[in-house]
Each structure stands twice: as C-alpha cells, then as structure tokens.
Amino acid sequence: xxxxxxxxxxxxxxxxxxxxxxxxxxxxxxxxxxxxxxxxxxxxxxxxxxxxxxxxxxxxxxxxxxxxxxxxxxxxxxxxxxxxxxxxxxxxxxxxxxxxxxxxxxxxxx
Numbered sequence: 138x139x140x141x142x143x144x145x146x147x148x149x150x151x152x153x154x155x156x157x158x159x160x161x162x163x164x165x166x167x168x169x170x171x172x173x174x175x176x177x178x179x180x181x182x183x184x185x186x187x188x189x190x191x192x193x194x195x196x197x198x199x200x201x202x203x204x205x206x207x208x209x210x211x212x213x214x215x216x217x218x219x220x221x222x223x224x225x226x227x228x229x230x231x232x233x234x235x236x237x238x239x240x241x242x243x244x245x246x247x
Contacts, residue, residue, distance in 0.1 A: 142187035145180050145213075147173050149192060152220065161190075170198040177206065177215065186213040192220040204235070 143163055146156045150166040157164060167173045173195045180186045196203050196217050206215040219225050 141185070143183075143185055144188045144190065145176075145186055146218070147176050147189065147191045147195060148218070149195065149220070152192070167195065170195060174199055174201075180213060181206065181209075181215070183213070189213050189215045190218050191215060193217040193224050194220050 144161065146153075146161045146164040147167060148156055148164060150168060153164050153166045165176055167176065173191065177189060177191065180189050191203065203215050203217050219227070
C-alpha cells in the first residue's frame, strides 16, 4: 500500500480561496505570525506531511529564514509562496539557485 503524503498551505485569510482554486485541499488561514509559527512547528513534526508552503510575507513577518527550518531534514520541506507584487516580479532563478545551493552544498549553473 502506497503511503500518501500531504501538502499544507499556510496563508493569509484573504488569499485562502486562491489556493483552493489552485487545487490545494489543506489550507490554513492565519491572522498573524505567531499563529503561523505554531502551525509550522506542528506540521514539521508530522511524518505524513511532505511540503509546507508558507506565504513569503508571513515568513518575513516571522523574521525566519525558511531554509533554516529545513536544516533538520528535508521532509517536510518548508518553502515559500511569493504573495506580493514585488515578490512576483523577481527572477525565480535566484530563488531556485539559493535553494539548490543550500540543499546540495554548491551552486549549480545552467
């Protein structure tokens, strides 16, 4: 029997409908950073969660580097979802280069 892994989204209350439209089923709306941190900590301890997607503005409000949250192991992977106009206009290559550098240990060029 194949084990099913969950993907969890942590988002601002105003944008939860958007993630439902994208097909995510487990979405937690938060009203502040402390609520988000509590959820992140809870989900990091669960074996059946593979990815925790957190809106970038929430992560910034927490003052945490999401990559630091991944140093204890790759699953569940905590990653960010760009949710501001500024974040959406950035080059995604920079994000993925940083991710690969942190996970693999050296920069990959392409």
